[in-house]
Amino acid sequence: MRTQVAIIGAGPSGLLLGALLHKAGIDTVIVERQSGDYVLGRIRAGVLEQVTVDLLQEVGVDQRLHKEGLVHGGFELLFAGKRHRIDMHQLTGGKQVVVYGQTEVTRDLMDDRAAKGLTTIYEAENVQVHDFDSANPSVTYTKDGQSHTLQCDFIAGCDGFHGVCRASVPEGSIKEYEKVYPFGWLGVLADVPPVSHELIYANTERGFALCSMRSATRSRYYVQVPLTDKVEAWSDERFWADLKDHLDPEARESLVTGPSIEKSIAPLRSFVAEPMRFGRMFLAGDAAHIVPPTGAKGLNLAATDVKYLSDAITEYYGEKSPAGIDHYSQRCLRRIWRAERFSWWFTSLMHQFPETAGFGQKIQEAELDYLIHSESASRALAENYVGLPLNFGE
Known part of the structure; x- marks a missing residue:
């Protein structure tokens, strides 16, 4: 089998890249080691920046998003027992975010790809990438006991943090930066009103x-827990009681509780791999970077990665120019590090660290107090939260 671009990974970044390239008339095959149902079973974030919404609109998969998504023009910061609203809409000149689950984004992109008859190979075993440092890269995999080879011009590694693409880069060709936080998020999904x-x-x-x-009618709640905690130790009753202890009196009174649909503990880390291009293989999304979820940047960063990559590949075929692919890594990393900075800052500001107690807690509260009373500080928070423009600083 042959295609122009082999995409490894059928998560939202791989599917969005496939949709963008198809719109440009470029052939793709997506290879995914899990089943489609498994991919859809992943519970992930749900805050979409305008840039991501625009990309979904660009590929024509925004109908359900606009029908069911919740448009938010602000959010609230709760500290010292009181809530304070950050008016993103006013502070950023009308920008906003849309709450729409990553699972739903993936479903929409998956259904659209299937409806167009585009090739996605699920449950591919032993996926390997080959010769990406040459003009003739390829992907091999096993499906239903049969070995297959996919010849291609380019390989897009959209296969996540534990995927094969970054792991296949020769030792010494990549530099990794990582910060592991000393806590996790215990998350509960429940069919109760927010x-x-x-x-x-x-x-x-x-x-x-x-x-x-x-x-x-469906809420997602999180509380900070030690990394040593086990989800089995958290009954629904214990979770709701702990969450209430984090809230102000008004929220505590209006909180509706119920049985959990899903419950899990997610560790927090910041991670970046440089560069993101290796010959004719490119990394995108979680394969290249992870952010703590505090700033809601993970899916949105992945979306801008594949926008840059689709533009670069389209330029290569349409204009016979390698300029876009030559600058792909540098362009992505500049945006990634800005998002890493914001996510690190917001995480550091909002969480209890081992050294936070006492003096550290008072410093956090003082910074939050300054933030809500300074229009320029509030604006900086708001413009980072809604997402910087694609061409910011260029």
Whole structure:
């Protein structure tokens, strides 16, 4: 089999890249080691920047998003027992975010690809990438006991943090930067109405909490927990009691509880791999970078990665120019490090660290107090949260 671009990974970044390239008339094959149902079973973030919404609109998969997505023009910061609203819409000249689950984004892109008859190979075993430092890269895999080779011009590694693409880069050709945080997020998904119509980010002496949602009837809540905690030790009753202790009296009173649909503990880390191009193989999304979820940047960064990559590959075929692919890594990394900085800062501001107690907690509260009373500080938070323009600083 032959294609122009072999995409490894059928998550939202791989599917979006496939949609963008198809729109440009470029042939792709997506190879995914898991089943489609497994991919859809991943519970992930749900805050979409305008840039991501625009990309989904560009490839024509925005109908359900606009029908079911929740448009947010602000969010609330809770500290010292009180809530304070950050008006993103006003502070950024009308920008906003849309709450729409990553699972739903993946489903929309998956259904669109299937409807167009584009090739996606699920449950591909022993996926390997070959000769990406030459003009003739290829991908091999096993499907239903049969070995297959996919010849291609380019390989796009959209296969996540544990994927084969970054792992196949020769030792010494890549540099990794990482910060592992000393806590995790215990998350609960439940079919209960959200406690607030906008997200609440809470800084308390007990640690961080986040009140989010997936719809008007489905809520997603998180509390900070030690990395040593086991999800089995957290009954629903214990979780709801702990969450209430993080909230202000009004939110505590209006919180609706119920049985959890899904419950898990996610560790937090910051991670970047440089560069993101190796000959004719490119890394995108979680294969190249991870951000703590505090700033809601993971999916949005992946979307801008594949936008840059699709533009570069389209330029290569359409204009016979390698300029875009030559600058892909540098262009992505500049945006990535800005998002890493914001996510690190927001995480550091909102969470309880081992050294935070006492003096550190008061410093966090003082910074938050300054942030809500300084229009310029609030604007900096808002413009980073809604997402910087694709060409920011260029």
